[in-house]
Amino acid sequence: MRPGFMKMLAQLVCIFLYVFHVNARRLTEISPTIDVRYYGVHADGVTDDSTVFLEAWAAACASSGDVKLLIPPATYFLNPVKFSGPCPYVNTLTVYQEGYIKASTDLSKYVSGNDWVQFGNMNGLRITGGGTFDGQGNFSWSYDECPKTKFCNVLPTSVMFVNLNDTIIYGMNSVNPKFFHVGVLQCQNFYASEMYIEASEDSPNTDGIHIERSSGVTIHDVFIGTGDDCISIGQGTTDILISNITCGPGHGISVGSLGKYPNEGDVRGLVVRDSTITNTMNGVRIKTWQDSPSSSSATNITFENIQMKNVNNPIIIDQTYCPENLCNGDTVPSRVSISDVYFKEINGTSASQVAVTLNCSQGTPCQNIHLEDILLKYVGEELPTAVCAYADTYFSAPMLPLPCN
Numbered sequence: 001m002r003p004g005f006m007k008m009l010a011q012l013v014c015i016f017l018y019v020f021h022v023n024a025r026r027l028t029e030i031s032p033t034i035d036v037r038y039y040g041v042h043a044d045g046v047t048d049d050s051t052v053f054l055e056a057w058a059a060a061c062a063s064s065g066d067v068k069l070l071i072p073p074a075t076y077f078l079n080p081v082k083f084s085g086p087c088p089y090v091n092t093l094t095v096y097q098e099g100y101i102k103a104s105t106d107l108s109k110y111v112s113g114n115d116w117v118q119f120g121n122m123n124g125l126r127i128t129g130g131g132t133f134d135g136q137g138n139f140s141w142s143y144d145e146c147p148k149t150k151f152c153n154v155l156p157t158s159v160m161f162v163n164l165n166d167t168i169i170y171g172m173n174s175v176n177p178k179f180f181h182v183g184v185l186q187c188q189n190f191y192a193s194e195m196y197i198e199a200s201e202d203s204p205n206t207d208g209i210h211i212e213r214s215s216g217v218t219i220h221d222v223f224i225g226t227g228d229d230c231i232s233i234g235q236g237t238t239d240i241l242i243s244n245i246t247c248g249p250g251h252g253i254s255v256g257s258l259g260k261y262p263n264e265g266d267v268r269g270l271v272v273r274d275s276t277i278t279n280t281m282n283g284v285r286i287k288t289w290q291d292s293p294s295s296s297s298a299t300n301i302t303f304e305n306i307q308m309k310n311v312n313n314p315i316i317i318d319q320t321y322c323p324e325n326l327c328n329g330d331t332v333p334s335r336v337s338i339s340d341v342y343f344k345e346i347n348g349t350s351a352s353q354v355a356v357t358l359n360c361s362q363g364t365p366c367q368n369i370h371l372e373d374i375l376l377k378y379v380g381e382e383l384p385t386a387v388c389a390y391a392d393t394y395f396s397a398p399m400l401p402l403p404c405n
Contacts, residue, residue: 031065031066031067031068032060032063032064032065032067032068033067033068033069033070034056034059034060034063034067034068034069034070035056035070035072036049036052036053036056036069036070036071036072037072038056039052039055039056040052041053041074041076042076042077043074043075043076043099044075044077045075045076045077045100045102046077047077048077048078048079048104049076049077049078050078050079050080050081053071053076053078053081053083054081054083056069057069057083060087060090060093061085061087061090061093061122062087062089063087063089063090064089064090065089065090065091066090066091066092066094067087067090067092067093067094068093068094068096069093069094069095069096070096071095071096071097071098071099071101071129071131072098072099073098073099073100074099074100075099075100075101075102076099076100076101076102077101077102077104078101078102078103078104078116078117079104079106079109080104080109080110080111080114080115080116080117080118080156081116081117081118082118082120083095083117083118083119083120084118084119084120084121084122085120085121085122085123086121086122086123087122090122090123090124091124092124092125092126093122093124093125093126094126094127094128095125095126095127095128095129096128096129097127097128097129097130097131097172098129098130098131099131099132100131100132100134101117101131101132101133101134102134102136103116103117103133103134103135103136103156103158103178104116104136105136105139105140107140107143107155110155110156114156115156115157115158115159115160115183116133116135116156116157116158116159116160116177116178117133117158117159117160118159118160118161118162119159119160119161119162119164120160120161120162120163120164121162121163121164122164122165123164123165123166124165124166124167125161125164125166125167125168126167126168126169126170127168127169127170127172128168128169128170128171128172129171130171130172130173131172131173132173132174132175133158133159133172133173133174133175134174134175134176135156135158135174135175135176135177135178135181136176136178137155137158137176137177137178137179137199137203137206138176138200138203140155140178141178141203141204143155144178144179144204144205146204146205154179154205155178155179155205156177156178156179157177157178157179157180157181157182157183157210158174158177158178158179158180158181158182159172159174159181159182159183160182160183160185161182161183161184161185161187161190162183162185162186162187163185163186163187164187164188164190165187165188165189166188166189167187167189167190167191168191168192169190169191169192169193169195170192170193170194171194171195172192172195173195173196173197174195174196174197174198174208175197175198175199176198176199176200176203177199177206179205179206179207180205180206180207180208180209180210181197181199181206181207181208181209181224181226182195182197182208182209182210183209183210183212184209184210184211184212184214184217185212185213185214186212186213186214187214187217188214188215188216189216190214190216190217190218191217191218191220192209192218192219192220192222193218193219193220193221193222194221194222195221195222195223195224196222196223197209197222197223197224197225197226197230198223198224198225198226199225199226199227200227201225201226201227201249201250202227203226203227203228204227204228205227205228206226206227206228207226207228207229207230207231207232208222208224208226208228208229208230208231208247208250209222209224209230209231209232210229210231210232210234211231211232211233211234211237211240212233212234212235212236212237213234213235213236213237213265214236214237214240215237215238215239215240216239217237217239217240217241218240218241218242218243219231219240219241219242219243219245220241220242220243220244221243221244222244222245222246223246224245224246224247224248224250225247225248225249225250226249226250227249227250228250228251229250229251229252229253229254230245230247230248230250230251230252230253230277230280231245231247231253231254231272232253232254232255232256233254233255233256233267233270234256234258234267235258235261235264235265235266235267235296236264236265236266236267237265237267237270238266238267238268238269239269240269240270240271241271242270242271242272242273242275243271243272243273243274243275244274244275245272245275245276245277246275246276246278247275247276247277247278247280248276248277248278248279248280248309249278249279249280250280250281251280251281251282251285252277252280252281252282252283252284252285252311252313253272253275253277253283253284253285253303254282254284254285254286254287255267255270255285255286255287255298255301256285256286256287256288256298256321257287257288257289257321258286258287258288258289258292258296258298258336259288259289259292259293259294259296259334259335259336260289260292261293262293262294263294264294264296265296266296266297266298266299267296267297267298267299267301268297268298268299268300268301269300270300270301270302271301271302271304272284272302272303272304272306273302273303273304273305273306274304274305274306275305275306275307276306276307276309277306277307277308277309277311277314278308278309278310278311279309279310279311280311280312281312281313282311282312282313282314282316283306283308283311283313283314283315283316283346284303284306284314284315284316284343284346285313285316285317285318286298286301286316286317286318286338286341287316287317287318287319287321288318288319288321288334288336288338288361289321289322289334289336290319290320290321290322290332290333290334290361291322291332291334292334292335292336293335294335295335295336295337295364296335296336296337297336297337297338297339298336298337298338298339298341299337299338299339299340299341300340301340301341301342302341302342302344303315303342303343303344303346304342304343304344304345304346305344305345305346306345306346306347306348307347307348308346308347308348308349308350308376309348309349310349310350310351310379311348311349311350311351312350312351312352313350313352313354313355313357314346314348314350314355314356314376315343315346315355315356315357315358315371315374315376316356316357316358316359317338317341317357317358317359317360317366317369317391318357318359319333319334319336319338319359319360319361319364319366319390320334320359320361321334333361333362333363333364334361334363334364335361335363335364336361336364337361337364337367338360338361338364338366338367338369339366339367339368340367340368341366341368341369341370342370342372343369343370343371343372343374344370344372344373345372345373346373346374346375346376347373347374347375347376348375348376348377349376349377349378349379350376350377350378350379350384351379352378353378353380353382353384353385354384354385354386354387355376355378355384355385355386355401356371356374356376356384356385356386356387356388356401356404357386357387357388358386358387358388358389358391358393358404359387359388359389359390360388360389360390360391361390362389362390365390365391365392366390366391366392366393367392368392368394369391369392369393369394370393370394370395370396371393371394371395371396371399371403372395372396373396373397373398373399374398374399374400374401375398375400376400376401377400383400383401383402384400384401385401385402385404386401386402386403386404387404388404
């Protein structure tokens with residue numbers, strides 16, 4: 001063969017191999033989609049689809065790249081399930097949930113301490129699609145012992161996120177949990193927004209979002225109306241941003257309760273801002289058990305630009321927290337130290353005449369508590385008041401109620 005022909009043939013072979021390589025790479029980059037319908041889902045709202053969901057999750061977790069797990073519009077019924085990693089070849093796993101998922105009401109299905117739906121032990125989880133988790137808690141609330149027992153057997157949390165990193169939740173809804181709506185435990189870099197969370201005002205212990213032993217958590221643009229804290233911050237939690245929350249009914253946005261168990265971690269680096277709290281038992285609150293068994297701290301906490309509408313206790317630090325008189329007595333003050341707390345630009349109306357309560361620990365007084373630009377009007381005819389105990393407090397005008405000693 002002529003040299004020119006051989007050279008041209010070699011060039012054609014190189015071009016072919018290049019095109020083949022590019023196309024092969026593109027094929028491997030196509031995001032796989034796992035649809036629960038492929039696994040024989042019933043989707044009638046009555047028949048248990050737990051096994052099918054777990055099979056679909058396993059297939060998604062075993063995939064590679066950016067994976068989507070699709071839950072189409074329909075009503076599903078699930079017993080307790082754990083969607084767990086690690087998923088070693090997955091960059092992100094997006095649960096695109098458009099369906100309405102109902103929980104079993106049979107409490108014997110839930111092993112003590114277990115939750116209903118748990119996502120755990122992985123990186124890159126995404127949940128979106130606007131679907132709803134219905135805990136059907138109204139069938140279980142009468143069995144809740146926690147309002148009357150300090151160390152109680154808790155009912156299941158609806159959706160629990162455990163030991164996750166780099167998580168984004170966008171457009172997830174929760175109604176009528178048996179206990180908490182959403183739990184965030186031992187997570188890092190967790191972001192949640194555009195959520196709708198609701199239960200009746202008289203539902204017990206139905207915290208909207210509870211965060212504990214986690215860091216780098218952002219909660220943004222969420223509506224929460226429930227029977228307990230809209231958002232609660234537990235022990236061992238750092239670097240938290242909560243903003244644009246619409247809260248009410250409920251018990252407000254709370255740090256704590258802290259100091260219930262021995263050797264709890266500290267809470268530090270919390271910002272709550274740009275939110276509205278309406279018709280709640282409390283507004284922004286820090287609460288610690290009065291007979292805490294060991295020392296811990298809550299420090300570097302800011303509540304800023306909060307609108308209060310008919311709130312019973314708009315600003316409250318309570319270090320004698322002891323529901324149903326479950327403590328050892330008033331002689332044991334809280335050992336949780338509270339310091340460097342800033343209440344800024346908190347305005348609106350108080351349903352009680354005492355609009356500001358700073359009830360700190362006699363054994364560990366609060367240090368460096370700042371109130372700046374506070375305007376809280378009492379809905380009655382009298383002027384609002386403030387009550388302080390064992391608090392090192394600084395006030396900046398304007399200030400209504402007037403500062404307390």
